[in-house]
């Protein structure tokens with residue numbers, strides 16, 4: 001059986017880009033595969049400096065994965081900061097990769113271009129992500145397109161370590177679902193919290209309506225491209241064809257249809273979510289943290305010996 005590993009930053013309310021790009025494909029994969037799903041709270045610290053918000057997002061996002069149907073028989077669900085081996089290995093990997101490699105990071109360059117503070121954590125972020133993945137002898141990393149380069153960097157870090165100290169880490173492969181590799185936001189760019197163009201996954205109907213009504217439409221053509229690109233996630237093109245034919249040119253009616261479809265899709269998950277308490281989440285993360293720690297500490301014992309810090 002192949003081992004999966006994936007992670008999501010608890011940097012805010014999850015949006016439908018996270019859902020279709022990562023949560024749904026993961027929930028589907030964990031039906032027949034085993035692995036780990038991580039709340040990447042130390043990654044979120046690169047951009048989020050509000051401690052109450054970080055703690056709240058970690059709980060709320062975990063509820064989202066559970067509400068989406070994550071199979072806990074096959075997935076160890078845990079929080080990054082509960083397994084200190086992640087930051088420990090990240091340091092060792094930082095000492096192996098050249099600055100020039102990190103300088104080529106798209107995510108880093110994009111975030112800085114959008115005005116996110118260029119702190120050292122944001123710069124070395126790919127090596128913390130490499131550590132996340134490599135610690136567990138991961139085979140497959142299911143992610144959205146924007147994380148492809150980070151998985152390449154994890155392979156690069158594995159190679160560098162193996163060359164320097166002998167065969168230790170497996171080289172992981174990314175798995176990117178083509179149909180949803182980049183879910184567009186309300187402005188047509190990649191949907192992203194940092195671009196403020198999101199549609200919240202578990203927002204109230206009003207929040208969803210507000211976001212959908214703000215989708216940028218062009219004044220030419222009868223099919224508003226940005227509305228349709230999002231609508232396609234919720235209904236097949238065959239189901240959408242008559243709706244778009246009947247409402248040709250009426251962008252408001254099409255947006256209202258989209259609001260209905262999003263609401264109908266989310267509603268059963270919303271009900272499931274309401275039944276999950278903060279205490280349930282804490283117990284699940286504690287249990288997952290202990291399981292992840294057992295795997296990670298065994299791997300780090302080998303790594304420590306190999307680099308020469310275990311005396």
Ligand code: TYM
Nearest residue numbers: 006007008009017018021022040129143144181182183191
């Ligand atoms: P993050 O938190 O930005 O996003 C979580 C997942 O959602 C996907 N995603 C999208 N997919 C399609 N369209 C979009 N608009 C969209 N926005 C987000 C992302 O590709 C990702 O799969 N560095 C990672 C978190 C991480 C991680 C890991 C992932 C930390 N360690 C180890 C995998 C393995 C991140 O910032 O994802």
